Amino acid sequence: MSATEYNPAEVENIIQESWKKNNSYKATPSKAKEKFYCLSMFPYPSGKLHMGHVRNYTIGDVISRFKRMQGFNVFQPMGWDAFGLPAENAAIKNKVDPQSWTEQNIENMKSQLERLGFSYDWSKELKTCDPDYFRWEQEIFTLLHKQGLVYRKKSLVNWDPIDETVLANEQVIDGKGWRSGATVELKEIDQWFLKITDYADELLSSIENLDWPENVKSMQKNWIGKSFGSEIKFSLLDEEELTAFTTRIDTIYGVTYIAISPNHPLAQNLASESPEINEFIKKCNATKMAEADMAKAEKLGLKTSFKVKHPFLDANLDVWIANYVLMDYGTGVVMGVPAHDERDFEFAQKYNIEIKKVIECDELPSPKKGTLVNSHNFSGQESDEAIKNINNYLEKNGIGKSIENFRLRDWGVSRQRFWGCPIPVIYEDGEPVFLENKDLPVKLPKIKEGDAPKPLSQNKAFFDLGTGKTREVDTFDTFVDSSWYYARFTAADNNDKALDENSKYWLPVDLYIGGIEHAILHLLYSRFFHKAMRDVGLVEGDEPFKKLLTQGMVLKDGYKMSKSKGNTVDPQKFIDQYGADTIRLYMMFTSPPEQSLEWSDTAIEGSYRFLKRIWNLLSERKQFAEKQPDEFTKQELELRQKSHKTLKKVTHDYAERNSFNTAIASIMELLNAIPESFKANDATIAQKFCLDEVIQFTLKMLSPITPHISLYLWKEYSESNGNDFEDSWPIYDEEFLQLEDFQLIIQVNGKVRGKENVSVDTEQAEIEVLAKENENVKKIIANHPIKKVIYVKEKLINFVI
RNA sequence: GGGGAUGUGGUGGAACUGGUAGACACGCUUGGCUUAGAACCAAGUGCCGAAAGGUGUGGGGGUUCGACUCCCUCCAUCCCUACCA
Structure with missing residues (x-):
């Protein structure tokens, strides 16, 4: 090697060409090695990679390369979550086909991924917008239907009355449609649902066996929200009844009113007779349907003329319609106990409703359990005891029962959009018929050049099949696409089947890496899909992702990078300036994977400087080929000890902790510890031997993170011609770890x-x-x-x- | 509103099982090299203090011989909240 300057673009190009030529990262099932399926969440093809992608995919690649060095058969595929709103919006704005917009973005982003040197098996690349992908999704949907997991039901959407479209929550800004500015209304329409609640118990219990971060497990558990409570009937004075759900039946004597959701059938009935109620419900429905907005909305109530009997007392209670009662949780009816529920308290204060204390406490409202007071026969009992006794009483008298309840709701998968997977259903005289395999895929209609896409419901040529038959015009939620892609990757090049034998070898995913923002929805939907696919015989095992690594966000000046804040940083600029290895190193060095990462334009210099130092150290140096000397001085032994200790720590940091920042720091320490004299031309044989050990370890330890420079220098230094560090993770010698x-x-x-x-x-x-x-x-x-x-x-x- | 995190020098972070707080970097200061700059090399760098020493991990309280680490409480910031992906 000549004393040239480090030129990352040149080095990286040479190495990447050799990987390409040798097909280095194509994975095939093999019994000879233990498999390792390493998956990073596939990107939405928005145009170009952002820093979050670079970080996510670097983590995945570092682990894949490390595992490959440790002798695993590694499968690391990549693909595109290619359906979704941004393509549709871009298409409407620029009057282009969302397909070509998406394809162009994919092409661009793929070349960026290749430039970063990620070791993907591109032979299994998939795009969710490709009929070769979504035809299988349509088939799985019909299988789930046969399994009884699909049904149709009316459900609320954000409705823009001017544009006459359904809006996503993010398209509703301050209660107005983002394009039209119209006040958004909640509207009820027919939608397809998947019965995820059938799996609620299993989704909850099998969380325990997952090697996932505890915080994600808690989030999922709380989201599923299993609770034990009571259903209790309150008879209306005209003989009908309202059933309320409560987890605190011990506070039954404190009930001073009943509140029903504005979307409860009773409220809807009343609305048709009373203009006042109709007006009130409209007012309640003028908030968007995001939970956060609903919860923050001012509490509104309207007293109806209905009264119910308190089942335990000789008293009549008013029935209110209240906007804080959700139709989707419990029964849509709440027994109002202002003394022991904060929301009920706020409501009762606003509308001057009686507040009755029935649990011993110092201050109202008090949601804590305790000793019952003012509760007739149950007074003096503790809450948990009283709950049991009251439940027994309810059941004996036929006025209620104890039940399990879940917060989790069924998954509405219908979207009224163009750029999504068509739902494979046709209607004959209004009745839905699921399409057979021979009629799949249902493809999206082509768009004429210069036209903007319009909803399928406005495309007669698409939906009108004649003789009273019409096609379903809704497309799937894109979460459906991403709920099973991990499985399809294993058979992405199979045109005859959704999944094949390979899935049995590769699944489950051994390590899944992605943003913490997906902790609930995407991960829960995928878990559900896996179980449902298992039950229709498509996959084996109970869970899709054995281990999960949730990476933190990339921040700039303390905030998430976003266009609106104007603090985005384009990774391409830094790839061009410093090369892939430097940006990979910086990403791994700057913070541990699970924490947020603060981007700094200057700090990345340090990573570049470090690689230059290694380049210069190796300049004109060849591997020292002589055998190990018999004797070492104290200084030499200290360096050898440092080498082996560092190797031990780095191995542990990679394999057990995913702590790449500390691994890099200790490699830097090792290089800092080399005495100057060891690098000199007149160094002794033993000194050269010790330095050689440092170099060998260092290049290999760094290679998962900075694969190009490591391999390039390794080939020059050792005069080897391997194209990968496969199976070559070095082993430390315990002998050197003993302290004197x-x-x-x-x-x-x-x-x-x-x-x-x-x-x-x-x-x-x-x-x-x-x-x-x-x-x-x-x-x-x-x-x-x-x-x-x-x-x-x-x-x-x-x-x- | 609910759920989940995070908080350590000027900055990113380290301290893995309760045992030397600030590793490793960035930045900054000084010096070397250079006509000058860049790059590179060397030394220094939590805060107060001349020093001795004191002090210090968001605030307050507690447990302990010993707390960044465990407990209680308060504050700030971020993520998710079912149609963004």
């Missing part, structure tokens, strides 16, 4: 007062004497009796005075 002496920390009352070097085999008694003789320590403990001595082996001694 250690630094003893001497504390007095927990404060560090001195340090001494002590041989490892020194007894505690000897250490105590030695510690007391330390000049500084001696001064402090003089004239004080020592009350206690704490000794932590080979670490510290603490005198309590």
